[in-house]
Amino acid sequence: MLKECFKVNRKKILDQMEDNSILYVYSRRKEESLTNERYNVNRNYFYLSGVLEFDNVVMLTKINGKETEVIYINPYDEFKAKWVGAPFSLEKVMELSGIKDVRYLENLKMNRDSLLNVCNTIYLDFEPNMLNDLPTETEKLASDIKLKKPWVNIKNARPFFQNARMVKHEEELEEMKKAIHITRLGIENILMNMKESYEYQLESYFDQAIKYNGATGYAFPTIAASGKNATCLHYSDNDSIAKNGDLILFDLGSSVNMYCSDISRTFPVNGKFSERQKEIYNIVLEAQRKVFEAAKPGVTIRDLQQVVIKHYEVELKRIGLIKDPKEVSKYYYHGVSHHIGLDCHDLSDHFAPLKAGDVISNEPGLYIEEEGIGIRIEDDMLITEDGSFNLSGEILKTVEEIEEFMEKNKR
Ligand code: GLY
Ligand code: MN
Ligand code: MN
Numbered sequence: 001m002l003k004e005c006f007k008v009n010r011k012k013i014l015d016q017m018e019d020n021s022i023l024y025v026y027s028r029r030k031e032e033s034l035t036n037e038r039y040n041v042n043r044n045y046f047y048l049s050g051v052l053e054f055d056n057v058v059m060l061t062k063i064n065g066k067e068t069e070v071i072y073i074n075p076y077d078e079f080k081a082k083w084v085g086a087p088f089s090l091e092k093v094m095e096l097s098g099i100k101d102v103r104y105l106e107n108l109k110m111n112r113d114s115l116l117n118v119c120n121t122i123y124l125d126f127e128p129n130m131l132n133d134l135p136t137e138t139e140k141l142a143s144d145i146k147l148k149k150p151w152v153n154i155k156n157a158r159p160f161f162q163n164a165r166m167v168k169h170e171e172e173l174e175e176m177k178k179a180i181h182i183t184r185l186g187i188e189n190i191l192m193n194m195k196e197s198y199e200y201q202l203e204s205y206f207d208q209a210i211k212y213n214g215a216t217g218y219a220f221p222t223i224a225a226s227g228k229n230a231t232c233l234h235y236s237d238n239d240s241i242a243k244n245g246d247l248i249l250f251d252l253g254s255s256v257n258m259y260c261s262d263i264s265r266t267f268p269v270n271g272k273f274s275e276r277q278k279e280i281y282n283i284v285l286e287a288q289r290k291v292f293e294a295a296k297p298g299v300t301i302r303d304l305q306q307v308v309i310k311h312y313e314v315e316l317k318r319i320g321l322i323k324d325p326k327e328v329s330k331y332y333y334h335g336v337s338h339h340i341g342l343d344c345h346d347l348s349d350h351f352a353p354l355k356a357g358d359v360i361s362n363e364p365g366l367y368i369e370e371e372g373i374g375i376r377i378e379d380d381m382l383i384t385e386d387g388s389f390n391l392s393g394e395i396l397k398t399v400e401e402i403e404e405f406m407e408k409n410k411r
Contacts, residue, residue: 002257005169006050007098010060010069012164013048013157017062021121023157024112026137027056029127039217039258043342044125044161046258049097053087057108058099063119070101072108116149123157158347166339166348167357173382175259176340176359177391179215180380182254183261184395186210190250191402192409196269199224199238202248210254219253219260219344226269230374231367233334244270247277249374253344260344262361263392264378271406277373278399280366283315284375285398287364291336295381295388298353301337301360308336308364321368331366340380358383359391 017023027045038052048058049071057072074080074087090102103111116122122145124138135143142154168176189209190202203224210218225235226242230249242248246269253261266281268274273281287308294307312332313325322328337360339348346359354360360383365376379392396405 005171014067016160020119023060023123025058025125028054069099071099072105075104121153125157162347175257179256179261180392182213182215196244215254217255219255223251225249228372231369242269264376266375287311291362305336354383356385
């Protein structure tokens with residue numbers, strides 16, 4: 001259970017703050033402003049508090065070297081209690097977050113204003129905003145401070161979170177492992193029910209199994225793409241018939257307590273790979289193996305991408321698909337890795353050398369539109385002190401494992 005990590009997370013942010021500064025993070029995200037879906041809270045706020053509730057604010061301060069942590073929450077509200085459930089009590093918030101100073105939101109403005117009189121800098125969590133979007137709460141606050149406290153520097157807190165969130169705490173890893181395990185159960189439920197059907201029908205077996213097994217949400221909308229559909233990377237209509245003889249690519253993931261899994265597997269609808277499908281599949285699988293082998297601290301995601309491209313340059317030429325190495329991009333047109341965590345595409349510095357504790361995807365693919373074949377194989381990879389570890393190694397993957405499982409579990 002998540003308990004210690006929020007304290008560690010706050011310290012990771014406090015350590016990056018300059019002296020005489022405050023950091024201020026809202027729980028509500030701009031795009032979810034009208035929903036009460038608690039799993040949509042701002043991830044940076046959750047990272048500091050572990051409290052799934054809207055309206056709250058976490059404030060960290062470092063004044064003359066002294067660090068403090070406060071969370072502001074809603075008081076009990078009878079109306080809310082009757083309609084959507086009562087907000088957590090002070091004691092509950094204290095227990096969940098480990099923050100000892102829990103106050104009601106009515107005190108927020110007064111406390112903030114008096115702090116702004118003695119500090120030089122405020123760090124705000126600016127979400128990327130489009131030109132035509134309404135200003136977020138954070139942007140409104142920034143304008144107000146500029147007007148009323150012009151001596152205060154306003155800085156973006158995002159880089160702090162970007163640095164901190166890449167390396168996972170042991171407890172965060174535990175949640176991710178749970179999400180991966182539940183995703184495995186969902187994938188196996190699809191396989192047990194695999195037959196020529198609509199893609200969404202196959203997808204529904206995943207939905208049922210992950211819910212049943214305790215997932216708290218989805219990491220992203222499921223992709224169930226058969227045949228040529230799989231050559232569109234973010235196809236998610238899932239409304240075609242997956243036909244016997246075709247492959248079907250599933251890119252899916254459950255989440256547990258906000259932590260995501262992100263897995264792709266590609267299966268033959270009729271339970272048996274054709275020779276050609278097997279040939280392409282094994283080239284992708286070998287690319288993935290090479291990435292596992294190359295991944296270690298100090299290496300960058302760009303280096304891993306090169307490992308895949310080099311492999312394809314040789315292999316696609318060998319099977320006669322390309323003549324010139326430059327043509328690889330016709331069949332492989334995405335990155336091999338991204339960080340995974342509270343977001344499926346987690347906040348991260350894509351160019352930073354990897355560190356032990358980072359969790360990234362390992363997801364090479366090949367997409368041959370003219371043959372109606374799209375294959376992606378994706379696992380979640382932990383960077384260790386001396387290499388990498390496949391967190392999703394329990395999910396069946398080789399041609400033999402897949403065919404055997406499908407044969408044994410035919411309904
Ligand atoms: N499911 C999105 C991705 O693999 O990046
Ligand atoms: Mn994926
Ligand atoms: Mn991914």
